[in-house]
Amino acid sequence: xxxxxxxxxxxxxxxxxxxxxxxxxxxxxxxxxxxxxxxxxxxxxxxxxxxxxxxxxxxxxxxxxxxxxxxxxxxxxxxxxxxxxxxxxxxxxxxxxxxxxxxxxxxxxxxxxxxxxxxxxxxxxxxxxxxxxxxxxxxxxxxxxxxxxxxxx
Amino acid sequence: xxxxxxxxxxxxxxxxxxxxxxxxxxxxxxxxxxxxxxxxxxxxxxxxxxxxxxxxxxxxxxxxxxxxxxxxxxxxxxxxxxxxxxxxxxxxxxxxxxxxxxxxxxxxxxxxx
Numbered sequence: 001x002x003x004x005x006x007x008x009x010x011x012x013x014x015x016x017x018x019x020x021x022x023x024x025x026x027x028x029x030x031x032x033x034x035x036x037x038x039x040x041x042x043x044x045x046x047x048x049x050x051x052x053x054x055x056x057x058x059x060x061x062x063x064x065x066x067x068x069x070x071x072x073x074x075x076x077x078x079x080x081x082x083x084x085x086x087x088x089x090x091x092x093x094x095x096x097x098x099x100x101x102x103x104x105x106x107x108x109x110x111x112x113x114x115x116x117x118x119x120x121x122x123x124x125x126x127x128x129x130x131x132x133x134x135x136x137x138x139x140x141x142x143x144x145x146x147x148x149x150x151x152x153x
Numbered sequence: 154x155x156x157x158x159x160x161x162x163x164x165x166x167x168x169x170x171x172x173x174x175x176x177x178x179x180x181x182x183x184x185x186x187x188x189x190x191x192x193x194x195x196x197x198x199x200x201x202x203x204x205x206x207x208x209x210x211x212x213x214x215x216x217x218x219x220x221x222x223x224x225x226x227x228x229x230x231x232x233x234x235x236x237x238x239x240x241x242x243x244x245x246x247x248x249x250x251x252x253x254x255x256x257x258x259x260x261x262x263x264x265x266x
Binding site: 003004005006007012013018021022023024025026027028029030032033034036040041042043044045046047048049050051052053054055056057058059061062078080081082083084085086087088089090091092093094095096097098099101102103105106109110114117118121122125129130133136137 | 156157158160161162163164165166167168169171172173175176177178179180181182183184185186187188189190191192193194195196197198199200201202205207208209210211212213214215216217218219220221222223224225227228229231232235236239240241242243245246247250253257258261265
């Protein structure tokens with residue numbers, strides 16, 4: 001499947017779901033600051049990669065998929081969980097990009113202007129995550145193609 | 154108190170922005186990349202540099218790498234629970250945070266003690 005935009009996703013998300021994300025995101029950013037202030041930057045830094053928003057996002061993916069299947073007259077619970085699982089699969093790859101983000105900030109924080117450091121690190125996160133996603137997808141395609149060929153023979 | 158409030162608002166905005174990007178992208182596995190976006194890191198590091206300077210932010214970023222390793226295993230466990238065990242998403246994602254904490258804190262004490 002190709003990468004694309006689906007603006008129906010905006011319509012599916014209710015106002016309180018946006019509010020929950022804002023509250024979670026704001027809370028973990030504030031808590032990270034408090035932890036760093038009390039326990040120092042080494043402990044506080046861990047929480048820069050805390051899965052702050054992931055539980056809310058994955059639960060929404062599951063819920064929206066179940067609602068979509070209900071409209072088609074199906075149960076959809078299992079499909080909803082699989083969809084959330086695919087979301088987690090993507091987050092797994094994104095976490096490797098997150099590692100590179102941290103590496104770049106660590107290595108360049110004292111050498112470049114800080115806005116440039118954050119811009120470079122964010123671009124690296126996007127490129128690394130995107131390339132890993134593409135490679136995984138391509139491998140998956142080859143595997144299914146291989147199985148299909150075997151089945152055909 | 155003002156600083157905490159600023160962190161809260163900036164963090165909320167940045168996290169919501171990345172989460173909304175994930176909403177409109179398809180397929181799900183690609184949108185999932187944004188579940189591990191550096192949203193909290195961007196908000197925190199930008200504010201940290203203003204207050205504490207780049208050397209402090211550098212130390213935070215070094216620790217963040219351990220948090221990212223923990224995130225990888227956290228996401229791996231959730232994938233397994235949802236795809237193989239058909240677990241409810243809220244239970245799997247919330248319960249697995251214990252794994253994230255265990256790995257992140259374990260690595261921190263193992264490497265930086």
